[in-house]
Structure formats: C-alpha cells, structure tokens
Amino acid sequence: AQTVTQSQPEMSVQEAETVTLSCTYDTSESDYYLFWYKQPPSRQMILVIRQEAYKQQNATENRFSVNFQKAAKSFSLKISDSQLGDAAMYFCAYRRVMYSGGGADGLTFGKGTHLIIQP
Amino acid sequence: GAGVSQSPSNKVTEKGKDVELRCDPISGHTALYWYRQSLGQGLEFLIYFQGNSAPDKSGLPSDRFSAERTGGSVSTLTIQRTQQEDSAVYLCASSLKTGGGEQYFGPGTRLTVT
Secondary structure (H helix, E strand, O other): OOEEEOOOOEEEEEOOOOEEEOOEEEOOOOOEEEEEEEEOOOOOOEEEEEEEOOOOOOOEEOOEEEEEEOOOOEEEEEEOOOOHHHOEEEEEEEEEOOOOOOOOOOOEEOOOEEEEEEO | OOOOEEEOOEEEEOOOOOEEEEEEOOOOOOEEEEEEEEOOOEEEEEEEEEOOOOOEOOOOOOOOEEEEEHHHOOEEEEEOOOOHHHOEEEEEEEEOOOOOOOOEEOOOEEEEEO
8 A cells, every 4th residue: 555654734934035845655566646735734745746656846836836756755845935834734645557457446544744834 | 605504503412312414515516525534533535425426435434324315416424322432523525526626615513422
C-alpha cells in the first residue's frame, strides 16, 4: 500500500518570504501522480500543483513550485512571496496511474501541514 | 460552470440513526469519489464510481456504509446505525476521467453524531 508522510504539522512564514513544505511517499509503482492540495477554513480542497512521475522537470504554477526527487521519493512544495491568502492546510497526495481494467483510483493523502502567514 | 455541490453542509444526528449525504458532481464528469476527513485518521478514500460501472467499495470502513450513484450522476452516501466515530467531514470529488484527471472537490458535509 502507498503511504504519504508530511513531517511538519505546522509551519510559519513571514509575508513575502519563501517557505518549503516537505512530503515523502512510499510506493512500489513506477508510474504515478503527485499533488499538493490547499484546504482553507472553508473546507474546499483546491488543487495547487500536480506532478507526473515520468516527468523529470519540476512542475511550476506561478508562485508555487515543487522539488520532485523520484529516487528519494520526495515531493516538496515551495511557496515564493508568501501572501496572507496562502494560509491554509496543505496536503500532499499520491495517485497511481490507472490503466484499463484497473482498480480504485482514489487519492492517498498525507496528514497535512498547517501553514501560518505572519503579516 | 457549477462546481461539485454537497448537501447538507452540516448534519447532527443521534447515535443509532441513519443518515444520507448527497453529492452532485460537475456535469459531464464520469468519475466520482467519496472521502472522509477526521481528526484521528486524516483524509481517507472511501469509494469510487466510474460511469455506470459497479463501484469499488474496498475503502468503506464497515458494512454500515454504502453508496449509490443514480444515472451516472448524483451520488448518495448512506451511513446506517451511526456511531460517534463516524463524526467527520465527508468530502465528495469528481473528475472528467480516471488516470491523471484532476479531482474537483465539493465543500463537504460535516457530520456530528451525538
């Protein structure tokens, strides 16, 4: 079974600074997807960024970027120029690649990191 | 367009009662997922529907939990004889396809069993 570990229950950063959230995972699969989701107090899970395991290039979405180390099974999220609106729970998630006739397609989540932005 | 909607937003029920939670996926999305988010267990995958195929129920925590999806669209998660440990936020998500398709989440239903 796949597992996802987020070792930082809480992180704090000054507004406009850069913060990195850690995530490691364990899988025997070679093809999979990794995600970072953001969950503000409204409970709505919002996709921040996605990485396909077969791609060596790290994904980037505006101020958000990842450092994907496949051999080390590490997938950290870097948030640059932190803004007050970035304050939320951040979840790292794993999903295996589905092929025709495959089984369940659900996400496996880490426990989350609570990100606090100091004004 | 409209996102994933869930109802009710909050539900308080007495131990032993049955509850039904509803999910309306994004129109045209063939895949639908239920997750449970609780303080003790974090986010857990419960069940997955793909179109009109039989669901994969392997994530359901007990036989008190069941789900159905009518017409390949709306889904209902039913919990029978609720227990206090069922208290959690139940999240629904849908995606356009399986594989790498992004899952879009609803706002969740907070269930409290007293």
